Amino acid sequence: MLKERLESDLREAMKARDELVTSTLRMAITAVRNAEVAGKAARELSDEEILSVLTKEAKKRREAAEAFAGAGREAQAAKERAEEEVLAGYLPAQLSDEEVAGIVRDALAAAGLSGMASMGQAMKAAQAAVAGRAEGGRVAAEVRAQLAKG
Known part of the structure; x- marks a missing residue:
């Protein structure tokens, strides 16, 4: 299951002291948990629903990177792009x-x-x-x- 893979990868990143991957996966897992408790009844999300959440999070990172780059804040833009790349590893390949x-x-x-x-x-x-x-x-x-x- 995708959620278990995210949590496992988070533990590995923490052990490796990889701050970028750790913070990005924490954010992604939080977004998934928020989606699980949204609505009338809390429930486990399917892998497709988790992919949808991760896609939205990756899009947020891409848009933030564009905004930071437009404002001349290249360091922040690079961080957002790096987070998007981490999330892209969990998403299906994009079509040409x-x-x-x-x-x-x-x-x-x-x-x-x-x-x-x-x-x-x-x-x-x-x-x-x-x-x-x-x-x-x-x-x-x-x-x-x-x-x-x-």
Whole structure:
């Protein structure tokens, strides 16, 4: 299970005195635990739900790094990028632009969608097909481009 792997890797990082990995994994485990107790009843998250939490955390790090770099705080930006790299080790490999285009094309054809009026349905189908292996913004841009020309 992914949560057990995170906790095991945290213990290893603590033993190795790797401060970056230790702090990043503590933050990730805290985010997972917060997600588990959110809502009406506390429950264990599935690996897919944990991946979703880790994806959001990685996105936060990426956005923070861009903000710090834009403000000229390169040391903070580098730290955020390093944390994102640690989290990326637990996420599925990201799809290339060509792979995203092919998956979106197949999803639109399978659902018989065309035209910008079907953007919502197209995004739902494309996101299900991509299954977290590409950022939502990249998928949305590809869906928009294919609906506009199709």
